[in-house]
Amino acid sequence: MKIGIPTEIKNNESRVSITPAGVFELSKQNHEIFLQFNAGLASGFSNQAYQEAGAVILDHIEDVYETAELIVKVKEPIEAEYNLIKENQLVFTYFHFASSQQLTQAMLKAKAICIAYETVQDEDSSLPLLTPMSEVAGRMATQQGAKYLEKPIKGKGILLGGVPGVSPGKVLVLGAGVVGIQAAKMAAGLGAHVTILDISMKRLRYVNDIMPSHVVTEFSNEYNIRKHIKTADLIIGAVLIAGAKAPKLITADMLKEMTPGTVMVDVAVDQGGCFETTKPTTHENPTYIIDNVVHYCVTNMPGAVPYTSTLALTNVTFPYVMQLANLGWQKACDLNKSLAKGLSMVNGKVICPEVKKAFPELVN
Known part of the structure; x- marks a missing residue:
């Protein structure tokens, strides 16, 4: 199969979808890999490393899309890429369709086969391709939040961990999933007082078992949220409903x-x-202020640490890439039920139930 690796062109997105090690393994199976020039450079992988592993380097993104049967990306295609995607072309990446009607309409118009990382789901309901980036984003949420609490960037001027004789900051985490636990772990490590809210008692019991005593749990409801936001210094939104709007x-x-x-x-x-x-x-303009509250809402947080993020992501995506390349998407999805859960669109039709629910007017 002809596999394309375009350079990510979303603002400050420096990750790459396949490493030279992945190219080497795919080449051993007689697949052809076409890499856009410098696609891996920001993640620490040179063009030479890819060439030595078996990739063909193409100068322009248009050439990659034109040549490849399978496009493997990290982030969803942005507007400049919409017209490059061809009918029947297989695109494997994070899509997050439910949050963008424009992207959904564009992929329907392209009649591509879209498999979304974020809805690939195992039998235990875990999300194997979302988990590593959730781990990175959760840790970064505390790291970035701590930075933006500094006074020169309009925060409260609070050091999350405090110092002897001064109380630590208060962190409120909404959601006790992968993101929430990683965010709480980082905040607790800094010495902050952490409260985690969730609607799952099973998750809250788990948090109580693994976290230190200065991390406390409460059931999530509007009353408790309103109570805690009055005193919280940093609030981290870590809620996920797979494939659906938060x-x-x-x-x-x-x-x-x-x-x-x-x-x-x-x-x-x-x-x-x-x-x-x-x-x-x-990442270029990460924050804005409403009612004196600093909002940090960067859509590709892990892109700021591309070396770590690329390795963490490709560790889990590569086996699926190999299956798709070896078997084609139909047979791969028939044999791998986890992968089949990621199938979002096929030739102009919405497959994913959550996307159908988000945009009922687009359902054929």
Whole structure:
């Protein structure tokens, strides 16, 4: 199969979808890999490393899309790529369709076969291709939140861990999934006082078992959210409903109950965000302020640490890439039920139930 690896062109997205090691393994199976010039450079992988592994280097993104049967990406295609995608072309990447009607319409028009990383799902309901990036994003949420609490960037001027004689900062985490636990782990490591809210008692019991005593849990409801936002210094939105839009847990009116300089980090922004005031931002312009509350809503947080993120992501995506290349998408999805869960669109028709629910007007 002819496999294309385009350079990611989303703002400050530096990850790459396949490493030279992956190219080497695919080449051994007689697949042809076409890499756009410098696609792996920001992640620490040179063109020479890819060539030595068996890839053909193409100068332009148009050439990669024109040549490949299978496009493997990291982030969803952006507008400049829409017209490059061909009918029957297989595209394997993060899509997050439910948060973008424009992207959904574009892929329907292209009549491509779209398999979304974020909805590939194992029998135990875990999301194997989302988990490593959730781990990175969860840890980064605390790291970035701590930075934006600094006064020069309009935060409260609080050091999350405090110092002897000064109380630590308070972190509120909405959601006790992978993102939430990683965010809480980082915040606890800094010495902050952490509260995690979730609607699953099973998850809250798990958090209680693994976290230190300064991480506390409470059941998530509007009353408890309103109670905690009044004193929280950093609020991290870590809510996920696989393939669907995130629920709006913090409404616009709640911002007036927060103290000026509070920082909110919405890791659910790819799925529409769990704050009503969320607007997607970039690493170039990561924050904005509403009612004196700092919002950090970068849609590709792990892209800021591309070496770590690329290796973490490709460790889990590559076996699926190999299956798709060896078997074709139909047979691969027939044999691998986890992969079949990621099938979002086929030749102009929506397959994913959550996308159908998000955009019923687009369902054929």
